[in-house]
Amino acid sequence: MALIPNYALKSLVHQWCQDNNVSLLDDHSAVDHISVTKSAAEAAKMTAEFLVGKLAMGSTEIQNQAAYELRLLAKTGMDNRRVIAEAGAIPFLTSLLRSSDARIQENAVTALLNLSIYDNNKVLITASGGAVDSIITVLETGKTMEARENAAAAIFSLSMIDGYKVSIGGRPRAIPALLGLLKEGTTAGKRDAASALFNLAVYNANKAGVVGGGAVPLLIEALMDDKAGITDDALAVLALLLGCGEGLEQMRKSRILVPLLVDLLRFGSAKGKENAITLLLGLCKDGGEEVARRLLMNPRSIPCLQSLSSDGSLKARRKADALLRLLNRCCSHSQHSVNMGN
Numbered sequence: 001m002a003l004i005p006n007y008a009l010k011s012l013v014h015q016w017c018q019d020n021n022v023s024l025l026d027d028h029s030a031v032d033h034i035s036v037t038k039s040a041a042e043a044a045k046m047t048a049e050f051l052v053g054k055l056a057m058g059s060t061e062i063q064n065q066a067a068y069e070l071r072l073l074a075k076t077g078m079d080n081r082r083v084i085a086e087a088g089a090i091p092f093l094t095s096l097l098r099s100s101d102a103r104i105q106e107n108a109v110t111a112l113l114n115l116s117i118y119d120n121n122k123v124l125i126t127a128s129g130g131a132v133d134s135i136i137t138v139l140e141t142g143k144t145m146e147a148r149e150n151a152a153a154a155i156f157s158l159s160m161i162d163g164y165k166v167s168i169g170g171r172p173r174a175i176p177a178l179l180g181l182l183k184e185g186t187t188a189g190k191r192d193a194a195s196a197l198f199n200l201a202v203y204n205a206n207k208a209g210v211v212g213g214g215a216v217p218l219l220i221e222a223l224m225d226d227k228a229g230i231t232d233d234a235l236a237v238l239a240l241l242l243g244c245g246e247g248l249e250q251m252r253k254s255r256i257l258v259p260l261l262v263d264l265l266r267f268g269s270a271k272g273k274e275n276a277i278t279l280l281l282g283l284c285k286d287g288g289e290e291v292a293r294r295l296l297m298n299p300r301s302i303p304c305l306q307s308l309s310s311d312g313s314l315k316a317r318r319k320a321d322a323l324l325r326l327l328n329r330c331c332s333h334s335q336h337s338v339n340m341g342n
Contacts, residue, residue, distance in 0.1 A: 055092040067107035074114035081118035102143035149189035156196035169206035194233035207244035235275035
């Protein structure tokens, strides 16, 4: 039931323009651009205040429709996101995350996601009592998959700020909830979860939690599943987790990762190839002789590396050259050992 339909919002804009003697004629030559810009800003401010009032005092149906309209209003324009926050929407939307109504919860978390795109609102959301913990709860046990996925996207957005990588990653439920969505979500949800995990894992102290939660086998599984559609995202997170000792060891122990990475050197995207070669180089150097031997035994590896060293991006070419040199040394060392044995 649309209790605050779009035409009602439009009527608010019209009313404000009438009260302030602002023309709504289609004759653009007669319109003062500055006046129109100011009028639009004032109309958005009035609309936001009206909707926040409905969040605060409306029935369940009115709250749902108000949250939905705020979700739409916050979807476009930094000014809209700013005035919605200034109208006091964030605490009310936060409280609606705990609603037993699936529609309200989904609209509230999506509105917060859209608001969080504006950096000042990241600060307000994080400072709002219980907002981050409530978003994590929706991520864990949201009443719809869309609500869970948009909660993951909100975590990704908030964690763009370095300090929040620390505070969010330090919450014991955050990383396991993202890993749960990485396992269970749709393609879009898995991508949101992987992106949020990437942001959190940029902070070194979070890497152990990501690895300890079981990320490595889940990410390798995503590489095996073409239908998952998150190959590049999974590669990016795995490349970050090379910086965690336990993550590196888990990847080295995997018998399927090397052939997967070799195939991605052939068929992956440009970014995917960069991360695949980063992973192969990281797995083979500094104690990775056994992985290097496995790579040498793969008949496609050397041709793929040679192709990448000539045709890849600058970053990929450098790493391919470094890996070829490393493999050459490994091969020479093995031959020397054989000769010594004879």
